[in-house]
Amino acid sequence: MPPSRRRVETRRRLHEAALAVFAAEGFGRASVEQVCERAGFTRGAFYSNFASLDELFLAMWADRSNTLLEDLRRALEAADTADLTTARDVVELVDAAVGVDDAWYRVTAEFTAHALRTPGLREVVAQREDAIAGTLTPVLVSFLRRVGREVADPRALALALVAVHDGTTVQCLVEPDDPAARRRRLDLFEAVVLAYTTPGGDA
Amino acid sequence: MPPSRRRVETRRRLHEAALAVFAAEGFGRASVEQVCERAGFTRGAFYSNFASLDELFLAMWADRSNTLLEDLRRALEAADTADLTTARDVVELVDAAVGVDDAWYRVTAEFTAHALRTPGLREVVAQREDAIAGTLTPVLVSFLRRVGREVADPRALALALVAVHDGTTVQCLVEPDDPAARRRRLDLFEAVVLAYTTPGGDA
DNA sequence: CGTATTCGATACATTGGTGTATCGAGAGTG
DNA sequence: CACTCTCGATACACCAATGTATCGAATACG
Numbered sequence: 001m002p003p004s005r006r007r008v009e010t011r012r013r014l015h016e017a018a019l020a021v022f023a024a025e026g027f028g029r030a031s032v033e034q035v036c037e038r039a040g041f042t043r044g045a046f047y048s049n050f051a052s053l054d055e056l057f058l059a060m061w062a063d064r065s066n067t068l069l070e071d072l073r074r075a076l077e078a079a080d081t082a083d084l085t086t087a088r089d090v091v092e093l094v095d096a097a098v099g100v101d102d103a104w105y106r107v108t109a110e111f112t113a114h115a116l117r118t119p120g121l122r123e124v125v126a127q128r129e130d131a132i133a134g135t136l137t138p139v140l141v142s143f144l145r146r147v148g149r150e151v152a153d154p155r156a157l158a159l160a161l162v163a164v165h166d167g168t169t170v171q172c173l174v175e176p177d178d179p180a181a182r183r184r185r186l187d188l189f190e191a192v193v194l195a196y197t198t199p200g201g202d203a
Numbered sequence: 204m205p206p207s208r209r210r211v212e213t214r215r216r217l218h219e220a221a222l223a224v225f226a227a228e229g230f231g232r233a234s235v236e237q238v239c240e241r242a243g244f245t246r247g248a249f250y251s252n253f254a255s256l257d258e259l260f261l262a263m264w265a266d267r268s269n270t271l272l273e274d275l276r277r278a279l280e281a282a283d284t285a286d287l288t289t290a291r292d293v294v295e296l297v298d299a300a301v302g303v304d305d306a307w308y309r310v311t312a313e314f315t316a317h318a319l320r321t322p323g324l325r326e327v328v329a330q331r332e333d334a335i336a337g338t339l340t341p342v343l344v345s346f347l348r349r350v351g352r353e354v355a356d357p358r359a360l361a362l363a364l365v366a367v368h369d370g371t372t373v374q375c376l377v378e379p380d381d382p383a384a385r386r387r388r389l390d391l392f393e394a395v396v397l398a399y400t401t402p403g404g405d406a
Numbered sequence: 407c408g409t410a411t412t413c414g415a416t417a418c419a420t421t422g423g424t425g426t427a428t429c430g431a432g433a434g435t436g
Numbered sequence: 437c438a439c440t441c442t443c444g445a446t447a448c449a450c451c452a453a454t455g456t457a458t459c460g461a462a463t464a465c466g
Contacts, residue, residue: 006442027316033424041445042445043423043424043446044444045443047425049444109312110231113312116305116377126377126378129377160387160391164391167366167368174315174328174329184359184363195394207412209413234454246455248414249414251414252413
């Protein structure tokens, strides 16, 4: 195996292990040792690739954020929009594409809290939020127009949906076996979409 | 000072210090030593009052949660409802009464994430969520009726507002000097209230 | 006034994690 | 085939935190 290729693979495995460990132990309690053990390396390998645990986390988080967002965008663009007739249909389609990732939610929530008290990190989270809204906006507008709803302020709608998503995700995870939480979440999504759009367009 | 009174005071000071340290260091990185130092005690005092840091945190969090919620309830019940004429007025009144506590948000968010991966703790968060909705419901219904809106499903509305509150709080804190975030939050609150109520009642 | 008790301080042993310095194997290169 | 360089392993010194065991002072109590 060529040396640089090996290095890439090592970093990848460390990323993977980091996500698992941060999810299992919590943001503040994950240690370099645990990550190395899970990845099947020693600390020597770690320090040869990253300067600190923070650096590894940041790289992993940014990387995975982008991947998830890109996957979502592709999934939505490739979605079958044939039988999309109501706002509710749009909501259910998007909700299904987003999914619920327990571990990722925890890691992101803890990182966000951490970022709020760490000057240099706040912007990282802000940019992420922005990227999500920016990615979601065009496909959302297009879907809604298709079901005959015109979006007045796309950015406001996207941010509102992100907020609702985050808020209801907690509720869904806190009561994991209550189907009502799931239904309430969809209802709320739908209500927001309807409130932020007007009938019109080519429905 | 009578011995039991002294003990109560010691515990109170430890609670206070715990909140500060957990907010400053993050849930996973707070240490017994830091809490003691800030409270002006040694670890001897700590272990004489609590079995572990977890125990102290839980006591502090539950205690303060109740206090905050009770304060909110009283503030709303004592609010001047004379010039309450629109749903927007209700939203602004409640929003002002709730306020935004940066440190408390971080601590609660991190604890929630922690609770999601700790079996015995999930229910604690669930009960809290429930208590908030339960406290908010009656006063909300009464306010809205006063401005001529009838609430179809009070519990659903309360939970929706909690979700929106949590989700938009992050957005407000991430962009602390963007007044637009604040406005978007109120708009979203209003939209949800309108969507979950119907005209009618004694307006 | 002396005795008992409560509560917090001190000291200690132990653990777990960090980061660095050094080493060795193995793959690319001329 | 030898030479070199990359990358991960090993070993070491260090620090921060934990929990317990013991001690001393202050207060209640007979």
